[in-house]
Structures are given as structure tokens and as C-alpha cells.
Amino acid sequence: xxxxxxxxxxxxxxxxxxxxxxxxxxxxxxxxxxxxxxxxxxxxxxxxxxxxxxxxxxxxxxxxxxxxxxxxxxxxxxxxxxxxxxxxxxxxxxxxxxxxxxxxxxxxxxxxxxxxxxxxxxxxxxxxxxxxxxxxxxxxxxxxxxxxxxxxxxxxxxxxxxxxxxxxxxxxxxxxxxxxxxxxxxxxxxxxxxxxxxxxxxxxxxxxxxxxxxxxxxxxxxxxxxxxxxxxxxxxxxxxxxxxxxxxxxxxxxxxxxxxxxxxxxx
Amino acid sequence: xxxxxxxxxxxxxxxxxxxxxxxxxxxxxxxxxxxxxxxxxxxxxxxxxxxxxxxxxxxxxxxxxxxxxxxxxxxxxxxxxxxxxxxxxxxxxxxxxxxxxxxxxxxxxxxxxxxxxxxxxxxxxxxxxxxxxxxxxxxxxxxxxxxxxxxxxxxxxxxxxxxxxxxxxxxxxxxxxxxxxxxxxxxxxxxxxxxxxxxxxxxxxxxxxxxxxxxxxxxxxxxxxxxxxxxxxxxxxxxxxxxxxxxxxxxxxx
Numbered sequence: 008x009x010x011x012x013x014x015x016x017x018x019x020x021x022x023x024x025x026x027x028x029x030x031x032x033x034x035x036x037x038x039x040x041x042x043x044x045x046x047x048x049x050x051x052x053x054x055x056x057x058x059x060x061x062x063x064x065x066x067x068x069x070x071x072x073x074x075x076x077x078x079x080x081x082x083x084x085x086x087x088x089x090x091x092x093x094x095x096x097x098x099x100x101x102x103x104x105x106x107x108x109x110x111x112x113x114x115x116x117x118x119x120x121x122x123x124x125x126x127x128x129x130x131x132x133x134x135x136x137x138x139x140x141x142x143x144x145x146x147x148x149x150x151x152x153x154x155x156x157x158x159x160x161x162x163x164x165x166x167x168x169x170x171x172x173x174x175x176x177x178x179x180x181x182x183x184x185x186x187x188x189x190x191x192x193x194x195x196x197x198x199x200x201x202x203x204x205x206x207x208x209x210x211x212x213x214x215x216x217x218x219x220x221x222x223x224x225x226x227x228x229x230x231x232x233x234x235x236x237x238x239x240x241x242x243x244x245x246x247x248x249x250x251x252x253x254x255x256x257x258x259x260x261x262x263x264x265x266x267x268x269x270x271x272x273x274x
Numbered sequence: 275x276x277x278x279x280x281x282x283x284x285x286x287x288x289x290x291x292x293x294x295x296x297x298x299x300x301x302x303x304x305x306x307x308x309x310x311x312x313x314x315x316x317x318x319x320x321x322x323x324x325x326x327x328x329x330x331x332x333x334x335x336x337x338x339x340x341x342x343x344x345x346x347x348x349x350x351x352x353x354x355x356x357x358x359x360x361x362x363x364x365x366x367x368x369x370x371x372x373x374x375x376x377x378x379x380x381x382x383x384x385x386x387x388x389x390x391x392x393x394x395x396x397x398x399x400x401x402x403x404x405x406x407x408x409x410x411x412x413x414x415x416x417x418x419x420x421x422x423x424x425x426x427x428x429x430x431x432x433x434x435x436x437x438x439x440x441x442x443x444x445x446x447x448x449x450x451x452x453x454x455x456x457x458x459x460x461x462x463x464x465x466x467x468x469x470x471x472x473x474x475x476x477x478x479x480x481x482x483x484x485x486x487x488x489x490x491x492x493x494x495x496x497x498x499x500x501x502x503x504x505x506x507x508x509x510x511x512x513x514x515x516x517x518x519x520x521x522x523x524x525x526x527x528x
Contacts, residue, residue, distance in 0.1 A: 158365070162357060163346075165347070167365075169324075169326060169344045169346045217356050221356070
């Protein structure tokens with residue numbers, strides 16, 4: 008018999024994976040993986056500010072991430088890709104450090120730093136689940152609506168532009184979606200591990216993919232397998248859930264690389 | 275009626291003049307080549323002609339209902355994405371399998387249909403891109419450096435292919451090239467551009483024009499090894515048809 012909290016966390020995890028697969032693909036294709044990490048780390052500051060202003064932490068995170076995204080995309084003419092690694096690293100670490108200091112200053116006793124850093128899937132409340140479901144629904148809708156444009160811009164912004172796709176607008180929508188995604192994933196994966204769930208299953212999928220949509224579907228498969236096996240390991244051996252999921256994702260990645268290699272030597 | 279007529283085009287970014295006082299006409303069925311040094315405004319001009327850029331002064335009159343196929347400069351395909359030639363062809367629009375194959379056959383790469391784009395060579399990629407550009411049977415084909423990433427032999431083949439496409443479909447072609455000699459025999463009109471139109475007209479007359487020589491003459495001479503441009507194809511035994519290695523030919527760089 009499954010406990011209620013387990014079903015809630017499974018649902019939350021599955022919803023997250025459902026949207027992490029296509030978003031992760033787009034971010035890997037457009038070399039935005041490092042940006043996801045940066046935003047993840049900086050969202051500690053968002054949690055702290057949210058608590059100080061007695062808002063829901065996810066709202067605080069969303070605000071901070073949106074501000075960073077705006078600064079980032081403005082300073083580079085709408086292209087975070089071109090942003091230097093050091094600028095991203097500066098934002099990342101400053102956000103993390105300032106957030107941790109603020110958290111200790113507010114003396115928020117009811118907030119565990121560990122839960123912020125590594126996530127707390129098993130503590131998913133009904134309101135969390137509702138927030139996640141709503142966000143995932145919005146993101147999936149936007150993905151469905153703009154998928155052709157997103158893929159075209161990822162393949163070649165020049166061609167997309169020439170063939171009538173409003174590249175800047177499309178990219179702006181994508182950045183907003185990334186901000187929303189990070190805010191919702193923070194609760195589940197923790198700020199340090201968000202990037203992992205966006206990047207690792209996608210790279211496992213790349214090994215077997217011949218087309219963009221196929222890559223997305225296979226990413227979804229690897230994401231779900233990581234979630235289920237991670238949660239199982241966490242349940243079985245009393246491990247932290249977030250890190251267990253990420254480690255299992257890495258195991259699936261290694262497995263897929265191994266299968267690919269085996270296939271090559273056999274044929 | 276001509277396909278495109280430009281009247282007194284001026285274009286500047288900030289205070290920098292990119293183009294000034296550009297007038298020319300694109301006639302149907304003709305191949306027009308834009309040549310000019312780096313920063314001459316070639317791509318800017320192309321973007322204005324096809325309507326991608328509207329922030330200019332002057333007028334561009336297009337024939338009503340004009341359809342344009344476009345191959346952008348440096349249209350590199352993201353190597354991080356798995357994508358087949360087939361999917362690339364229908365990236366932004368719905369295309370029937372038959373149309374798609376026809377276009378690829380015309381550029382000689384139908385066999386690559388199910389290949390991954392990143393596994394193609396530079397020449398193959400440009401042929402696939404050319405096939406994309408001719409997909410909708412456009413009246414005007416605009417090619418911005420169609421031979422980027424292609425070696426010299428491939429370049430000549432590419433220009434021949436472009437001429438074939440014109441002969442087969444009767445579409446007009448506007449292309450940007452950096453080497454007049456390679457495109458010379460296939461071109462009806464040359465626009466020599468360096469922010470303004472230095473000279474324009476038939477390739478033979480442009481190649482003797484003082485402004486053209488001022489722009490390109492010295493450079494061609496300074497490469498001593500290049501005493502002649504390959505305007506012919508060798509057969510496998512090394513012989514060739516229609517070679518004229520005479521003084522006139524070695525001298526045409528001016």
C-alpha cells in the first residue's frame with residue numbers, strides 16, 4: 008500500500024520530468040545548460056528574498072530569475088549563448104552566497120538549507136503539487152504551440168529568420184519558460200541539482216536519436232527511469248531523494264553509452 | 275516587368291554608411307552576381323532586396339506575387355542536434371515527399387535523404403541548402419555566398435549547378451560571390467559593390483573597369499602562383515577540352 012505522500016512526490020517528479028525532457032533538449036541544443044545551472048544557484052537568493060517579503064519561495068525565485076534573465080538577455084542583444092562563462096559564474100556564485108547569507112540573517116528556522124540545495128521531493132505538499140501541475144501545464148502548452156519555431160531557431164537562427172520566424176520573440180518566450188521551469192524544479196531537485204535533470208537524460212538520449220522529436224521522447228524515457236530508479240534507491244536505502252535521482256540519471260547515461268559502444272563493436 | 279527594381283537605396287547603421295545610392299534591376303531568368311570586398315555591404319543589400327531588412331531609405335519595387343528562395347550566408351546547421359536531411363528540408367513548412375525528393379534530385383543529393391546533416395561534407399551541405407531554397411519553385415533565388423565551405427573544384431561545380439537550375443526552371447538568381455572569375459561565364463550581370471555600386475554590367479566590361487581593378491586587381495596579381503584561373507574541367511587522364519593556355523588567358527586577372 009502506497010502512502011499518500013509517496014504518490015504526491017511521484018506525481019510531482021513525473022510532471023517535472025515530462026516538461027524537463029523537451030526543455031532540456033532545447034537548452035542543450037542552444038548551449039544553455041550552463042545558464043540553467045547559474046539560474047538554479049542564484050535562485051537561493053530568490054528563496055531568501057521570498058521569505059523576507061513573506062512570499063511563497065517559488066514566487067521569490069521566479070522574480071529573481073526573471074530579473075537575471077532580463078539583465079542577461081539585454082546585455083547580449085537577446086543571446087545568453089554569447090555570454091562569457093565568467094559572467095555566468097559570477098552571477099551563479101554571488102547569487103548562491105548572498106542567498107545563503109540572507110537566509111541565515113532572516114533566521115528562518117523553519118527552512119532547511121539542505122532542502123533548498125538538494126530539494127525535498129518527498130515533502131511535496133498539496134499546494135506544491137498544484138503549483139507544479141499548473142506550471143507544467145503552461146510550459147507544455149507553450150512548447151506545443153511554439154515547437155516548430157523552437158526547433159527551427161535551434162537548428163539555425165539565420166535560416167529561421169530568413170523564413171519568417173520572429174527569432175528574437177521566440178527566444179524571449181523560451182527564456183521566460185526557462186525561468187518558470189527553474190522556479191518550479193527548485194522545489195523538487197534543489198538548486199544544485201536542477202541542471203543535472205535537464206542535461207543528463209538528454210545526453211543519454213542523444214546517443215540513440217536521429218531527429219529532434221525522437222530525442223525528446225527518448226529523453227523523457229531516461230528522465231522517467233532516473234526518477235523511478237532514484238526514488239526506489241532512496242526508499243530502499245534511506246538516501247536523499249534528489250541526489251539519488253541524479254546519480255541514477257548518470258547511471259542510465261553510462262548504460263546508454265555502453266550499449267552504443269557494444270552496438271558499434273558488434274556491427 | 276522586372277522582378278526587382280531598386281531605386282536610390284541608402285542604408286546606414288548609426289552614423290556608418292553601409293550602402294548608398296544603389297540602383298539596379300533584376301530581370302527574370304538572369305543571373306546577377308554581387309561582388310565586393312569584406313564589409314562592402316553585400317549581405318545588407320541582399321537582406322534589403324528580399325525584404326528581411328526594412329530599415330533603409332529608397333525604394334525596392336518587387337513584381338506582385340514574387341516568390342523568393344533564399345540561402346543565407348553561413349547557414350551552419352547546429353551540430354548538437356540530431357536531424358536528417360529530410361527533416362531539415364521541411365523545417366519551417368510542410369512539404370510533400372515528392373517535392374522534397376525532386377528538389378534534392380535537382381541538386382544531386384537525393385541519396386542523402388535519410389542522412390544526418392552533421393555527417394555531410396561542406397559541399398553536400400550547401401547542395402542540401404540549395405535544394406531547400408528551390409523547394410517552393412521561386413521566381414527569384416537569392417544565394418548569399420553559396421560556396422562557403424566548399425573547395426575550389428566543388429565551387430566550380432556549384433556554380434555550374436546554379437546555372438543549370440536557372441536553365442531548368444527559368445528563375446532569376448541573385449548571388450553574392452567573392453570571386454568574379456569563377457562565376458564569370460555563368461553571370462549575366464555583375465554588381466561590383468563597395469558601399470556604392472562601383473560599376474555594373476556584363477562581366478567582361480566589369481572586369482576591365484578601373485574601379486573593379488582598384489578593388490580586386492592588385493590582390494589577384496600578388497598571388498604569384500595563381501597565374502590562371504581554372505575555367506575548364508580536366509578529364510581523368512589529365513587532358514582537357516577547350517583549354518586555351520595562351521597569353522591572353524593568363525593575363526585576365528589584370
